[in-house]
Amino acid sequence: xxENSCGTTVPxxxxxxxxxxxxxxxLAALRKLxxxxxxxxxxxxxxxxxxxxxxxxIAEVVEREWxxxxxxxxxxxxxxxxxxxxGDRIAPLVGAAPGRIVVGDxxxxxxxxxxxxxxxxxxxxxxxxxxxxxxxxxRTFPTDxxxxxxxxxxxxxxxxxxxxxDPGAVASALGPATAAVLLNQVDYRSGRLHDLPALTAxxxxxxxxxxxxxxxxAGALPVGLxxxxxxxxxxxxxxxxxxxxxxxxxxxxxxxxxxxFDSPLPGWTSHTDxxxxxxxxxxxxGALRGRVGTPDILSxxxxxxxxxxxxxxxxxxxxxKSLALTDFFLECVDGRLGERLGxxxxxxGCPVRSLTPAEHRHRGSQTALSCADAPVVMERLxxxxxxxxxxxxxxxxxxxxxxxxxxxxxxxxASVLVDVLAEVLAEPLTEAASGNSGVSTEG
Amino acid sequence: xxENSCGTTVPxxxxxxxxxxxxxxxLAALRKLxxxxxxxxxxxxxxxxxxxxxxxxIAEVVEREWxxxxxxxxxxxxxxxxxxxxGDRIAPLVGAAPGRIVVGDxxxxxxxxxxxxxxxxxxxxxxxxxxxxxxxxxRTFPTDxxxxxxxxxxxxxxxxxxxxxDPGAVASALGPATAAVLLNQVDYRSGRLHDLPALTAxxxxxxxxxxxxxxxxAGALPVGLxxxxxxxxxxxxxxxxxxxxxxxxxxxxxxxxxxxFDSPLPGWTSHTDxxxxxxxxxxxxGALRGRVGTPDILSxxxxxxxxxxxxxxxxxxxxxKSLALTDFFLECVDGRLGERLGxxxxxxGCPVRSLTPAEHRHRGSQTALSCADAPVVMERLxxxxxxxxxxxxxxxxxxxxxxxxxxxxxxxxASVLVDVLAEVLAEPLTEAASGNSGVSTEG
Numbered sequence: 079x080x081e082n083s084c085g086t087t088v089p090x091x092x093x094x095x096x097x098x099x100x101x102x103x104x105l106a107a108l109r110k111l112x113x114x115x116x117x118x119x120x121x122x123x124x125x126x127x128x129x130x131x132x133x134x135x136i137a138e139v140v141e142r143e144w145x146x147x148x149x150x151x152x153x154x155x156x157x158x159x160x161x162x163x164x165g166d167r168i169a170p171l172v173g174a175a176p177g178r179i180v181v182g183d184x185x186x187x188x189x190x191x192x193x194x195x196x197x198x199x200x201x202x203x204x205x206x207x208x209x210x211x212x213x214x215x216x217r218t219f220p221t222d223x224x225x226x227x228x229x230x231x232x233x234x235x236x237x238x239x240x241x242x243x244d245p246g247a248v249a250s251a252l253g254p255a256t257a258a259v260l261l262n263q264v265d266y267r268s269g270r271l272h273d274l275p276a277l278t279a280x281x282x283x284x285x286x287x288x289x290x291x292x293x294x295x296a297g298a299l300p301v302g303l304x305x306x307x308x309x310x311x312x313x314x315x316x317x318x319x320x321x322x323x324x325x326x327x328x329x330x331x332x333x334x335x336x337x338x339f340d341s342p343l344p345g346w347t348s349h350t351d352x353x354x355x356x357x358x359x360x361x362x363x364g365a366l367r368g369r370v371g372t373p374d375i376l377s378x379x380x381x382x383x384x385x386x387x388x389x390x391x392x393x394x395x396x397x398x399k400s401l402a403l404t405d406f407f408l409e410c411v412d413g414r415l416g417e418r419l420g421x422x423x424x425x426x427g428c429p430v431r432s433l434t435p436a437e438h439r440h441r442g443s444q445t446a447l448s449c450a451d452a453p454v455v456m457e458r459l460x461x462x463x464x465x466x467x468x469x470x471x472x473x474x475x476x477x478x479x480x481x482x483x484x485x486x487x488x489x490x491x492a493s494v495l496v497d498v499l500a501e502v503l504a505e506p507l508t509e510a511a512s513g514n515s516g517v518s519t520e521g
Numbered sequence: 522x523x524e525n526s527c528g529t530t531v532p533x534x535x536x537x538x539x540x541x542x543x544x545x546x547x548l549a550a551l552r553k554l555x556x557x558x559x560x561x562x563x564x565x566x567x568x569x570x571x572x573x574x575x576x577x578x579i580a581e582v583v584e585r586e587w588x589x590x591x592x593x594x595x596x597x598x599x600x601x602x603x604x605x606x607x608g609d610r611i612a613p614l615v616g617a618a619p620g621r622i623v624v625g626d627x628x629x630x631x632x633x634x635x636x637x638x639x640x641x642x643x644x645x646x647x648x649x650x651x652x653x654x655x656x657x658x659x660r661t662f663p664t665d666x667x668x669x670x671x672x673x674x675x676x677x678x679x680x681x682x683x684x685x686x687d688p689g690a691v692a693s694a695l696g697p698a699t700a701a702v703l704l705n706q707v708d709y710r711s712g713r714l715h716d717l718p719a720l721t722a723x724x725x726x727x728x729x730x731x732x733x734x735x736x737x738x739a740g741a742l743p744v745g746l747x748x749x750x751x752x753x754x755x756x757x758x759x760x761x762x763x764x765x766x767x768x769x770x771x772x773x774x775x776x777x778x779x780x781x782f783d784s785p786l787p788g789w790t791s792h793t794d795x796x797x798x799x800x801x802x803x804x805x806x807g808a809l810r811g812r813v814g815t816p817d818i819l820s821x822x823x824x825x826x827x828x829x830x831x832x833x834x835x836x837x838x839x840x841x842k843s844l845a846l847t848d849f850f851l852e853c854v855d856g857r858l859g860e861r862l863g864x865x866x867x868x869x870g871c872p873v874r875s876l877t878p879a880e881h882r883h884r885g886s887q888t889a890l891s892c893a894d895a896p897v898v899m900e901r902l903x904x905x906x907x908x909x910x911x912x913x914x915x916x917x918x919x920x921x922x923x924x925x926x927x928x929x930x931x932x933x934x935a936s937v938l939v940d941v942l943a944e945v946l947a948e949p950l951t952e953a954a955s956g957n958s959g960v961s962t963e964g
Contacts, residue, residue: 113588121592128588136583136819137576144766145556145571149564149908157766184814186788187630194675216800221789221814224802228785232637232675267798316815323587323600323818342671345629346664353913355710357659359667371627371664372759375766376579377820465592470796 092410092489099406099485105399109482111387112320118464118487118494123294123444123477126320126384135383139376151375160378161347161369167385168328171393172292172313173302178330180368181315181378185293185327186221187343188312189260191368192329193229194342196258196287196310199335203285209257213238213248213286219266222291226260232342233257242272243440249280256286263301264294264442267469269434271299271442275306282307293317296328297388298443298479299397303330310335318443318479321381329368336364345370387481399480400443403488407445407476408432410492418500429499433473444477447495451502458498464491535853535932542849542928548842552925554830555763561907561930561937566737566887566920569763569827578826582819594818603821604790604812610828611771614836615735615756616745621773623811624758624821628736628770629664630786631755632703634811635772636672637785639701639730639753642778646728652700656681656691656729662709665734669703675785676700685715686883692723699729706744707737707885710912712877714742714885718749725750736760739771740831741886741922742840746773753778761886761922762831764824772811779807788813830924842923843886846931850888850919851875853935861943872942876916887920890938894945901941907934 100106113128143151152158165179172179183191193212200209212230214223216239223237230237235258240251242261252259259281264271274290281288290311295301297318303311311330315321331339341361346352348369350362361367411430412423421428433446449455449472456468466476476491543549556571586594595601608622615622626634636655643652655673657666659682666680673680678701683694685704695702702724707714717733724731733754738744740761746754754773758764774782784804789795791812793805804810854873855866864871876889892898892915899911909919919934 113584115589119591125587125592125595127591128583133580133583133588136579140571140576140579140765140823141556144568145576146558148562148570149568149910150903151766152568183626183630184788184817186814187626187786190786219789220792220795220798220800220802223800224787224789224792227802228787232785322583323594324815324821325819326817327814342675343630343633344667344671345627346662346667349663349667352663355663355912357663357666359663359670371629371770372767374627374769374817374820376768376823377817378767380583380819460593467592469798 092413093486096406096485096489099402103399103485105391105395105480106484108387108391109484112482114482116463118491120464120466120476120478120483120487120491122320122479122483123317123475124467125323126317126479127482129320129384129387131386132322132380132383136376136380139379157373157375160375160382161373162366164378164382164385165328165365167382168296168315168319171319171388172296172311172330173300174304174330175333178304178333178365179328180365181328181381182326182373183370184324185291185312185314186225187370188327188329189222189225189291190229191341191343192289192310192312193226193258193260194233195339196289197229197233197235198340199309199338200257200285200287202338205254208255209286210235211238211255211257212236213240213251213256213259215242215261216240217265217267218260218262218291219293222260222262242277243270245273245276245280248277252280252284252286254284256281256284258287258289260289260291262291262294264298266294267433267446267473267475269442269444269446269475271295271440274301274308278306278308294442294444297396298400300393304332308332315381319381320384320387322377322384325377325381326374329365331365331368336367339367341367343370347371347373391481396480400478401438401441403478403480403483403485404434404441404443404445406485407478407488407492410489411447411495414493414496418496429503443479444475447474447476448472449474449499455498455502458501459494462494462498464494466491535856536929539849539928539932542845546842546928548834548838548923549927551830551834552927555925557925559906561934563907563909563919563921563926563930563934565763565922565926566760566918567910568766569760569922570925571765572763572827572830574829575765575823575826579819579823582822600816600818603818603825604816605809607821607825607828608771608808610825611739611758611762614762614831615739615754615773616743617747617773618776621747621776621808622771623808624771624824625769625816626813627767628734628755628757629668630813631770631772632665632668632734633672634784634786635732635753635755636669636701636703637676638782639732640672640676640678641783642752642781643700643728643730645781648697651697652729653678654681654698654700655679656683656694656699656702658685658704659683660708660710661703661705661734662736665703665705685720686713688716688719688723691720695723695727695729697727699724699727701730701732703732703734705734705737707741709737710876710889710916710918712885712887712889712918714738714883717744717751721749721751737885737887740839741843743836747775751775758824762824763827765820765827768820768824769817772808774808774811779810782810784810786813790814790816834924839923843921844881844884846921846923846926846928847877847884847886847888849928850921850931850935853932854890854938857936857939861939872946886922887918890917890919891915892917892942898938898941898945901944902937905937905941907937909934
């Protein structure tokens, strides 16, 4: 302990600081809602942890709703309306009013619906036929790029890549030929947060339609879809929303577009009267026209149960803790590097550098560190109970999920990381270069 | 009991006949693998019953694989390879070699992949640009028609409707402009079985690509995809395959097309090296290029477990029992009608008529009966423990799932049906017409 400038004592040891931050954390009690062990789990931005109450709910769905009620559950257990009901549960977390989100299908499939839908909306405007470009985040998680290219090909558009971290470059890429713009709110690799309000306004200024991918922001920070006038958005539910492996994604359709949203996947459950079995397609009103096939009930209802942990949790508090966690983690890495290697983070000779912006307004809820021999480093971290993930060739990703990550986790992760970095630095290169951390998951 | 023409005694009572047929049924022991009660469940063609061992497996997936191993399960628990592994489990049931089927997404999404993929394959041939027609089963379950229309719109084709029950009409509709042909092997409403080998040959004769929807045949009868040279096929896993509500569908890609299959949904998991995070899309080899987004693990592994009940069950035996069941059901309906109303099935004055062809070669695994006041009739059947479903306005569907339906079920269903028909006939029309059996599910 030491005295600060006000004369009061403050803990100067990072571990003590962590304990004090945890003691003051208003969200700390949420951790006990999850199944966790003594692992430091910093991969919730890839697969969220299991909420403790979920297994009992899944058992009920399987044994009672499927096993006993069987077909009756489509009405009696609320299966049929799950996509829009669960969408309404996600809505407040991303700043959407009820009736604007449906859940179902993978993120990739929803990107397809959204980009084709966006091109079609843009072409309804004056000079619509001249809109032949789909502008896409050049650093995007690959599936968005692949799917956008397919959507462009099928709608007679070409792809224009941009870096959303450079608003000037985005503005230069936009023009009267722009139909749709697909951007990520948070970069999956670097953790950079892009300026959704300003970029959406820039897209609208040229009469184009903005599609946002919220995979790395939904459940991590306030999004404000309605407030910022976003047109269409997609997001993942198995990262910060803890919906389970491969849980269904969601699609947001702004109210003003719901009457004209023209899905390229007009499955029967988006029909205004599905059980009429009408050979002619008439889309339902509202976000329901984003539905496609029969809802995947086991995954849907697992997600629905998982969302219970958000009851009464303001997303603003989550954001505040997220920034505090990533700040503290970087401070701990810097401090431990100084202790072990005599160099601060980013100083000359430091074996690791942060790819995640230091400024809060540019930071999502993860920290990405670049280093040599990253595969070996991540393999050893995992072996010592610190689970992040690797983005080849050289990026270590550490996701901070404020509902269950503690400041003590951040401190321990930083300490183990610096231990491993020091070890690897001391080894012959050939040995250290042999590791591989295996497969991870989307985003 | 009475003597037959050979002088031996045979049971002449239908209930006795049912008991004798059940006693001689080589598949009867499979019934105990399912969670069933005293309901006669004839809706397995909409939602298959729960195999008894599935809840324990789901609990393991959730509690151990997700809850404890978390992200490690993508490799350690075999999550990543589930789509093709489970495809290989389905393959023998539909006559496909390993490596030709992937599981994932809804039936609707797979119809989209298949129809767009089929058009693209057809256009690779000579005069490919002239192929501008997608021929579609005019009586199809609506989602196929809606999705095919979207696929046609996006690929510059027009839809040509045909009745696959009329091979001559199909042949007339086919020609040098035909790109793809989307047909159902079994009609969802009438239960009619279409001639897959002959129709596939007719499609090939004009250089077009045949896409078969197997939703009502997979798990009910031998399909012979490889043997009959089918190009592409999709199918459902929550009906006869008992995968659970909204379980993922499957996509078959014939070996000869795998190198050129060009998916309109080229999601990251169909990339040849997904974890390279390559901005350029290079499709994987084989059926894997039918994958799209991150696999929906809970539903996938539920399906995988559910498929265990098929171990050692020849699909030919399933077909033989299916035909015996529907034959016997129709015989029972006919017999009970005679007892109660003095009229045989299909005779003048009979209140019900069969839409399902009598000939085995034209019959799937369900019986569809048309009658007045069908909603009320089905509502009362369900209230008395006989669960079929309604296809508005006037069709009662009874699905026979040979793994767990008994001949006693068929007899009881027929008896209760005729009781209800007799009651409804005796009531004033206005009262009888007030019922509604509520929502059901796909197909």
